[in-house]
Amino acid sequence: MWKYRSADAIPEAEFLEARKGEGRRSVAVERWYAVKAAPGAQRCPSIRIGQDRKGESIVERNLRNEGFEAFMPSYRIDVRHHRQGHWIERRFPIFVGYLFVNIGPHDYRAVEAVDGVSKILRYSKRYAERPMPFEFAQETVDRLRYIAWEQEQTFLVARARRQREEEIEQEQLRRGKPVNASSRRIRRAQFTDLGGCLASSLSSASLRAFITETLETLSDMAVRLD
Numbered sequence: 001m002w003k004y005r006s007a008d009a010i011p012e013a014e015f016l017e018a019r020k021g022e023g024r025r026s027v028a029v030e031r032w033y034a035v036k037a038a039p040g041a042q043r044c045p046s047i048r049i050g051q052d053r054k055g056e057s058i059v060e061r062n063l064r065n066e067g068f069e070a071f072m073p074s075y076r077i078d079v080r081h082h083r084q085g086h087w088i089e090r091r092f093p094i095f096v097g098y099l100f101v102n103i104g105p106h107d108y109r110a111v112e113a114v115d116g117v118s119k120i121l122r123y124s125k126r127y128a129e130r131p132m133p134f135e136f137a138q139e140t141v142d143r144l145r146y147i148a149w150e151q152e153q154t155f156l157v158a159r160a161r162r163q164r165e166e167e168i169e170q171e172q173l174r175r176g177k178p179v180n181a182s183s184r185r186i187r188r189a190q191f192t193d194l195g196g197c198l199a200s201s202l203s204s205a206s207l208r209a210f211i212t213e214t215l216e217t218l219s220d221m222a223v224r225l226d
Helices: 012-018 058-065 108-112 138-174 205-225
Strands: 032-037 069-071 074-080 087-093 098-102 117-120
Touching: 012 138, 032 108, 032 138, 032 205, 058 069, 058 098, 058 117, 069 138, 074 138, 108 117, 138 205
Parallel strands: none
Antiparallel strands: 032 098, 032 117, 069 098, 074 087
């Protein structure tokens, strides 16, 4: 029997343990590097709820088509169409301007040649050394996967709650009953100053700090290259 009442209650450690080996390729070790995306390349299509479409960004799709594994931490929200009234799903990157790729040392140039990729972020230990791509630890990517997963659960719960509230409202209207304020309540996402307007529903302050620190690392490397 499932020991947690909701997905929100699952500890991060247990989530990471459960996904061990998930999505692994034939290589022994995953090697993740940060990519700076070209302007507009992270834009994701708006999807009408109920449509069977991929929500990939331009750069994710192009990397996938070239055989590369990409990870763009993101969150989703539902917005109502301003004229037609139906709900539309929108997806946004947590790190605006950046995503991660799982590649080997011989793939650097091939990745930078992909449409939508500006460059791989590099660093140099010494002034005389040639700048080398900065490799992110697997633990960092796993924590980002957990954060993205947590945001996904929050999004799905909020959507289910809203849809149920709308069903109740329609049922009240069919019965000729007045629609009260509680039946119109739709839980709206609250936003903070975190990169990409990340929803503030992260379960702990440490995860929020982790997102901020990672964004600062990406931004610092990008500034040095510009």
